[in-house]
Amino acid sequence: MSKKGKITLIILLVTIILAAIGGTAYYLYQKDAPKRELAALGYNEQQTTVIIKNNLADEVINAGQSSLFIYALENNISNIDCKDYYLLPDKDIPEGKTAKELFDVINKLKESGYTSEEAYVMVNNLDFETIYTVLRTVQPADLELFTTAIYHDYSVEDSLLLAQGNMELMNMLNEEKITFENVKPMLTKGYSAEEIIQLYNAMEPDDYAFIKSMKYIPELALLVGMDNFEMDKLPRYLMSLRSNRAELNDVINWVNNDNDYIPADEIDYSAMYHDEEIPENYASYTACINKQYALPADYVPSDLEQLPAGYRVLSHPMRHVAANAFMNMSDGSVVAGYERILAQSNYRSYEHQKSLYDEYVFQDGVALADTYSARPGHSEHQTGLVTDIGTSSLDMLYFENYSGYEWVLENAHRYGFIQRYPEGKEYITGYEYESWHFRYVGVESATVMYEHDWTLDEYSLLFD
Ligand SMILES: [Zn+2]
Known part of the structure; x- marks a missing residue:
């Protein structure tokens, strides 16, 4: 080999050696790149090892800064499989929220069965208070409905309601087939x-x-x-x-x-007492007190007042609103050209009703007494919303002979009253026909009952 040849060979060998050293160094440098990038994103050595061991480096690096994921690793490292829930980039974290708060809310979503995509939608679109409300009230299966509603600009409250519906109804709304x-x-x-x-x-x-x-x-x-x-x-x-x-x-x-x-003459009036209950709305103007529904024994309306002397026969009080309505109806009877109607019997206490009923039972026996008298607690008179109507020349028991009787039947609802025990409805009311017994329920309710020919018992099946 010539001298020139030896030199060429040496240069070649040195080049190869240098290239090998450089390549190895470059290789080692490249291999550590993920570690450096993860470190730059704030992950410590131990966390970096876990991330690389689980082949998550690319994904974690792609997500960018994620305080949430760091927090998750610090607190929940065994659940690294659940990275989808936690790898939320800092840029997507709602303002003013800490990683811990996010971690808690996402854990709640996860426990409730939401997917990572759904968790993202929730965290990105709703404040945390709303998310907790949604978690309490919306089943995971209904989330699509909820998010569809949010997307169509319904309020959170209305969206929560719509989430109880179904997609067909949602589509009808969106296509304006129903309002x-x-x-x-x-x-x-x-x-x-x-x-x-x-x-x-x-x-x-x-x-x-x-x-x-x-x-x-x-x-x-x-x-x-x-x-x-x-x-x-x-x-x-x-x-x-x-x-x-x-x-x-x-x-x-x-x-x-x-x-x-x-x-009426085939009804077992005593048997109509069954499943006695106190209605929730017992003090309301539309409370239905009958043989099924009773008032508490100690119930006394708080707004009882006496009618002025010109509007009554006896001195039983009525509830304020009912008393005013009755005075208007009484004035109305005069304006219509009839003898003034008067209140003859209004409020009765539980004890008063008990003594009346006991007396009737003593006279007539239970079966007969139950056709015309209420057992204590079951009397509408205890509501303070009732008046048995007469006039100064006509006892209430003969009220159907009153010259303005038809006028009262046709107009009582305009004052908020209904005839409570009409003829032909005994099988519903549980009482014999009483021409005189009128009950205040308010104008609106009375009008509905009048127009549909419903007793209060019937009305109460439909309205609160
Ligand atoms: Zn009565």
């Missing part, structure tokens, strides 16, 4: 989306508006869909179903043919 005003009160009452759609499709707008004002009626959607359904007979359908006198598939025809009717 939210026709959905919201129904969902609030507890109707399901299926029921709302059934009712809305089956009813005329006026009838739908009417049932929107009622309370939740579990049987309603089924009944409304049936042939020959009549709104005015709804309470009787319900009574027949709930007392098991008729089957669901037959109840419409059964009631429409008056099979529920029992003539």
Whole structure:
């Protein structure tokens, strides 16, 4: 080999050696790049090791700064599989929130069964208080509904309500096939989306508006869909179903043919006392007190007052609003050209009713007494909202002979009164017909009862 050749060989060898050293150094440098990048993002050595060991380096580096993930590693390192929940970049962390607060809320979402995508949607779109409300009230399965509603600009409160519905109803709303005003009160009452759609499709707008004002009626959607359904007979359908006198598939025809009717002289008035309860609204103007619903023995209305002398026969008080309404009706009877109607018997205490009833039982026996007198606690007179009407020339017991009797029947509702025990409704009210006994319920309720020919017992099945 020539001298020139030896030199060339040496240069070549040195080049190869240098290249090998450089390559190795470069290789080692490259290999540590993730460690350096993770360190730059704030992960310590131990955390970096865990991240690399789990092949998460690229993903973690791509996410960028994530105080949440660092916090998660510090506190929950064994759950590194759940990185999806925690790898939220700092730029996406809601302002003013700490990693710990986020960690807690995401853990809650995770425990409740939300996916990482859903958790992201929640954390990115809602404040934490709302998320906790959603967690308390929305099932994970209904989250899509909730987020769809949020997306369509419903308030959080309304979205929570819509999350109780279904996608069909949501689509009807979005396509403006139904208004939210026709959905919201129904969902609030507890109707399901299926029921709302059934009712809305089956009813005329006026009838739908009417049932929107009622309370939740579990049987309603089924009944409304049936042939020959009549709104005015709804309470009787319900009574027949709930007392098991008729089957669901037959109840419409059964009631429409008056099979529920029992003539007054065939009613077992004592047997109508059953399942005694105190209604929640016992002090309200529309409280239904009958043979099923009683007042507490110690209930005394707080606003009882005497009627002025010109409006009464005896001196029993009435509740303030009822007393005023009666005076107006009494004035109305005079304006209409009749003898002034007067209040003859109004408020009676529990004890007073007890002594009356006991006396009637002593005279007539229980069965007969129960046809015309209420057992203590069951008397409407204890509400302070009742007046038995007479005139100065006519005792209340003969009130149907009063020259203005028809006027009273046709106009009492304008003053907020209803005749409480009408003729022909004995099988519903549980009392013999009383021409004289009028009950204050307020103008609005009285008008509904008048227009639909409903007793308070019937009205109470539909309204609170
Ligand atoms: Zn009475």
